[in-house]
Amino acid sequence: xxxxxxSQPLVHPAGTARLLWMVLTTxxxxxxxAYLVAFDQGAVSRSGTYLHELMHDGxxxxxxxxx
Amino acid sequence: MPLNTTTAPPFVTVLVRxxxxxxxxxxxxGAFAYVxxxxxxxxxxxxxxxxxxxEPAAGVHQHEDAPVSRNGQRGGLxxxxxxxxxxxxxxxxxxxxxxxxxxxxxxxxxxxxLLAGAALLGAVIVPFLKYPANPPAVGDPATINQRTVTYLLxxxxxxxxxxxxxxxxxxxxxxxxxxxxxxxxxxxxxxxTAVSYVVMPSFQxxxxxxxxxxxxxxxxxxxxxxxxxxxxxGLLFAALMQQGRRRAAGVAPTT
Numbered sequence: 349x350x351x352x353x354x355s356q357p358l359v360h361p362a363g364t365a366r367l368l369w370m371v372l373t374t375x376x377x378x379x380x381x382a383y384l385v386a387f388d389q390g391a392v393s394r395s396g397t398y399l400h401e402l403m404h405d406g407x408x409x410x411x412x413x414x415x
Numbered sequence: 416m417p418l419n420t421t422t423a424p425p426f427v428t429v430l431v432r433x434x435x436x437x438x439x440x441x442x443x444x445g446a447f448a449y450v451x452x453x454x455x456x457x458x459x460x461x462x463x464x465x466x467x468x469x470e471p472a473a474g475v476h477q478h479e480d481a482p483v484s485r486n487g488q489r490g491g492l493x494x495x496x497x498x499x500x501x502x503x504x505x506x507x508x509x510x511x512x513x514x515x516x517x518x519x520x521x522x523x524x525x526x527x528x529l530l531a532g533a534a535l536l537g538a539v540i541v542p543f544l545k546y547p548a549n550p551p552a553v554g555d556p557a558t559i560n561q562r563t564v565t566y567l568l569x570x571x572x573x574x575x576x577x578x579x580x581x582x583x584x585x586x587x588x589x590x591x592x593x594x595x596x597x598x599x600x601x602x603x604x605x606x607x608t609a610v611s612y613v614v615m616p617s618f619q620x621x622x623x624x625x626x627x628x629x630x631x632x633x634x635x636x637x638x639x640x641x642x643x644x645x646x647x648x649g650l651l652f653a654a655l656m657q658q659g660r661r662r663a664a665g666v667a668p669t670t
Contacts, residue, residue, distance in 0.1 A: 367426055367512075370426055370427070371426070371509055371512070371513065374430060374505060374509055375506065375509055378502045378505045378506050378509075379502075379506075381498060381499075381501070381502040382499060382502040382503070382506075384498075385495050385498050385499045385502070386499065387563060397482065398482050398483065401482055401483040401487075401488065401491075402483045402487060402488065402491035402494065402495075403488075403491045403492075403494060403495035404483070404488045404491065405448075405452075405453065405456050405488045405489060405491065405492040405495070406445070406448070406491060406492045406493075406494070406495020406496050406499065407495060408452075408456055408548065408549070408550060408551065408633075408637070409448040409452040409456070409492065409496075409548070409636065409637050409640045410448075410495070410496065410499060410548075410637070410640060410641065410644075411539070411542075411543055411547070411548035411637045411638070411640075411641060412548075412563075412566065413546070413549070413554065413559060413562040413563050413566050414549070414551070414554065414559075415551075415554060415556050415559055
């Protein structure tokens, strides 16, 4: 990645676009995961309210608005 | 050996460390919530069901024909905090990589811990003081969408407030006395926080006969759960980052 001097940016310019994609994908996936835990009511997960009910206590105790 | 070449681990490595720290911290937070919070959830559900039985006109309630038993929900607590923790740890790791070039310290562990502290303050404590956690039986189902949106907005505003604090800290300049820089940081943070508290709508939906002590105990347990979660993420992530750097620098070769 980085070659000679310490003043160079940590990320190689050619790798920037790839890094950007990886970051965007990661954020999207993790946001979806957090959404499924904290806010899903079955509309996205297609699980009916099963996931919603299963994680009911966690949602309350994590402080997310529940019902 | 030039330190900088060894101090920038690839994104995926940092991400895995964040996910791992988050998962473990999430399970720890789940254990805390199980011990400190579950009795209050149980008590609140008892109140909720008593109310539902006395006034059937209030409508069918979720807990009546729930597809998941109470025991299932108690176990699901760990699933919820574990997954949520992993997601938060991963997001923290991503923020860590994105902010890596702007940080002022070369101490990986310290900056990781600072970032987790900023997240705890901005994404948890600021929203909590405006929209505190509610146990079952508190909250009007009719306003759930509105409350969810305002809660998420408050999380964003909390993070903006922390950002404003760091802007204030940097704006004053390094030659100023430290207390002035801290005052600028606190001022920037409080300004954004106060304005958001005033602008954002409030919801007063606690039933008049809901026990105040139970509400307080539940909210304390809920805040404690988040504090355990983010303290755990911060400490574990910091430890993993420091360990990784030491290994990369060859100071403490471990297998």
